[in-house]
Every structure is written in C-alpha cells, then in structure tokens.
Amino acid sequence: MTRSIQSVERATAILRLLAGAAGPLRLSEVAGTLGLAKPTAFGIIRTLRDAGFVHQDQLTSDYSLGDGVRHLHRSGIDPHDLRSLATNWADALASRTRLEVLIAVPERDGARIVHHVFRPDDSEQELRIDEVLPFHATALGKVVLAFSAGIASPSPDLERYTRRTLTQRAAFDVEMSRVRERGWADEHGELTPGVGAVSVPLRGFGGLGVGAVAVSGPLERVFHTVGAPRDGIVAATASTAAAISRSLGVHA
Numbered sequence: 001m002t003r004s005i006q007s008v009e010r011a012t013a014i015l016r017l018l019a020g021a022a023g024p025l026r027l028s029e030v031a032g033t034l035g036l037a038k039p040t041a042f043g044i045i046r047t048l049r050d051a052g053f054v055h056q057d058q059l060t061s062d063y064s065l066g067d068g069v070r071h072l073h074r075s076g077i078d079p080h081d082l083r084s085l086a087t088n089w090a091d092a093l094a095s096r097t098r099l100e101v102l103i104a105v106p107e108r109d110g111a112r113i114v115h116h117v118f119r120p121d122d123s124e125q126e127l128r129i130d131e132v133l134p135f136h137a138t139a140l141g142k143v144v145l146a147f148s149a150g151i152a153s154p155s156p157d158l159e160r161y162t163r164r165t166l167t168q169r170a171a172f173d174v175e176m177s178r179v180r181e182r183g184w185a186d187e188h189g190e191l192t193p194g195v196g197a198v199s200v201p202l203r204g205f206g207g208l209g210v211g212a213v214a215v216s217g218p219l220e221r222v223f224h225t226v227g228a229p230r231d232g233i234v235a236a237t238a239s240t241a242a243a244i245s246r247s248l249g250v251h252a
Contacts, residue, residue: 010036011044015053015069024062051205077210077248079105079114082202085247090117090213093240097233099215099222100125103202104140106151107132111144111212119217134191136172137165139199140214142185146176147201147209165190184234188227189219196222198229200241204248213241 013034018025025033031041045063048054052068082105090101100119104111110132118125135141135151136158145151158167166172179185187197199214215222215237223229 007044010034010040011048014041014044014048015065018054018063018065019069021064024057024060024064026062030063077105077204079112082211082244082248083115086115086202086213086244089240089243090115093213093215093236094118094120096236097215099217099233102128102140102197102214102216103211104133104144104214105211106144106148106209108152110134111138111140113140114211134159134161136167137161137187137191139185139187139197139216140212142176142179142187143199143201143212143214144209146179146185147203148211149208161191162189162193164188184238186223186229187214187216188223194219198222198233198237200234200237202241202248203245210248213237213244 014030017030017033027038027042027045030036030045031038034041036044045054045056049056049063049066053066055064055066056062057064082103086103090103094101094117098120101115101117102113103115104113106112113128113131113133116128118127133141135145135154145153154172156169158165158169158172160167166175184198184200187195187199189195195216196219197214197216199212201209202211202213204210215233221230222233
C-alpha cells in the first residue's frame with residue numbers, strides 16, 4: 001500500500017484547524033493543537049502563506065485562513081500584476097531576439113494577450129493587447145491549453161485560418177502531446193500566413209501554468225528553412241519565462 005505524504009497531511013490539518021477556529025491563532029496554538037514542533041509548524045504555515053492559503057496578521061503575526069482557499073477555482077494571476085512583473089524581461093527578450101514579444105493568460109476561448117512589445121525595427125506594427133488567440137492555431141494558445149488548469153479543450157470542429165492550420169482533432173491531440181513533452185510550442189503560419197512564433201509557459205506558485213510568453217515574427221526570422229527554431233530562440237524565451245516565473249513565486 002502506498003504511504004501518505006506526511007507534510008501534505010500536516011498542511012491539510014493546519015488548514016482545517018484554521019478554518020474551524022473562532023479567530024486567528026498563534027503559531028504556538030497551531031503547533032500545540034496538532035502536536036507539531038514549532039519549527040515544523042512554522043515551515044508548513046509559511047509555505048501555505050506564500051501560496052495565499054494562510055493569512056498572517058501584520059500586527060499580531062497570528063494566522064487565519066487566506067483568500068486563496070476560497071478562490072481555488074481561480075488558477076490564474078491578475079493580468080495587471082503579470083504585466084507589471086514581466087515588462088522589463090519582455091523588453092529585454094525583444095531586444096535579444098529582434099522579434100515581437102507577446103504575453104498571454106488563459107481565457108475560456110483562447111489565450112488573451114495582456115502585454116505586447118513591438119519588434120525593434122522600423123516595420124509597421126499594431127498593438128495587440130486584449131486580442132484572444134485560438135488554442136489550436138497559435139503557439140501561445142497551445143501552451144496555455146497544455147499547461148494551465150481548468151481550460152477545456154476546443155471543440156472537435158477546429159476552424160481553419162490558413163492552409164497550415166491543424167483542423168483534424170487527432171493531429172491536434174498529437175501536437176498537444178508534443179508540446180507537453182518538450183515544454184514549448186511553435187507556430188508556422190497557422191493563424192496568419194508567413195508569421196511564426198515560439199512560446200513557453202509561465203508558471204506561478206507550485207509550478208501551475210498561469211500564462212505564456214512568446215516571440216513572434218516573419219517565419220524566416222523565427223525558423224530555419226528546415227522548420228527548427230533559429231539558434232537561441234527557444235533558450236532565450238525559456239530563460240525569460242523562468243525569470244518571470246520566479247517573480248511569480250516559483251522557486252527554481
């Protein structure tokens with residue numbers, strides 16, 4: 001028989017204790033009630049606090065149940081917070097790759113762009129904030145669908161945008177398996193002819209996907225003629241995603 005994980009049992013017990021308490025509890029009360037050493041109780045409570053499941057009063061240091069428990073159905077991050085945290089990293093990625101940078105969060109029908117850095121050249125470009133990209137035809141959409149919780153798969157009838165759009169559900173399922181296995185997605189003119197992209201997930205506390213970052217531009221500037229991403233593009237996008245994720249609470 002598989003043994004239960006003690007730390008998870010203790011964290012669950014602490015949450016139940018706080019949920020049933022008449023008011024905030026001191027660390028000593030939590031530890032004493034559950035028969036835990038104070039350092040053990042503190043380590044678990046601190047982790048739960050960082051995840052938003054426990055609230056610590058700034059004046060008394062007492063603990064109570066946090067808003068994160070009531071909002072467990074919300075797996076995402078506030079788009080304004082994400083944009084604020086990601087701005088400097090996105091600007092640097094655009095300068096490094098000479099491509100436009102897009103950051104998106106999950107929506108019911110696709111990936112909604114919340115931050116857009118123009119490609120650093122003289123080409124004509126339009127701001128794409130709040131544009132919702134389809135799951136099946138974009139790198140951002142594929143990553144959001146693959147790594148975010150609570151996102152329903154698109155309907156079996158996949159809309160065709162270009163001759164390269166995946167419209168067969170079996171082929172799309174294979175593509176999604178490939179995205180999850182390698183940890184990033186690509187886009188080869190599937191939404192807009194001649195436009196390519198590479199996207200990597202953004203992760204929040206605990207590693208849950210909360211969005212995605214992508215670099216995008218003309219196909220020949222994103223990919224080699226054989227179809228593989230140009231040297232350094234995936235690595236640059238992944239390192240940017242890791243840096244943004246660390247600012248969201250991920251401990252690498």
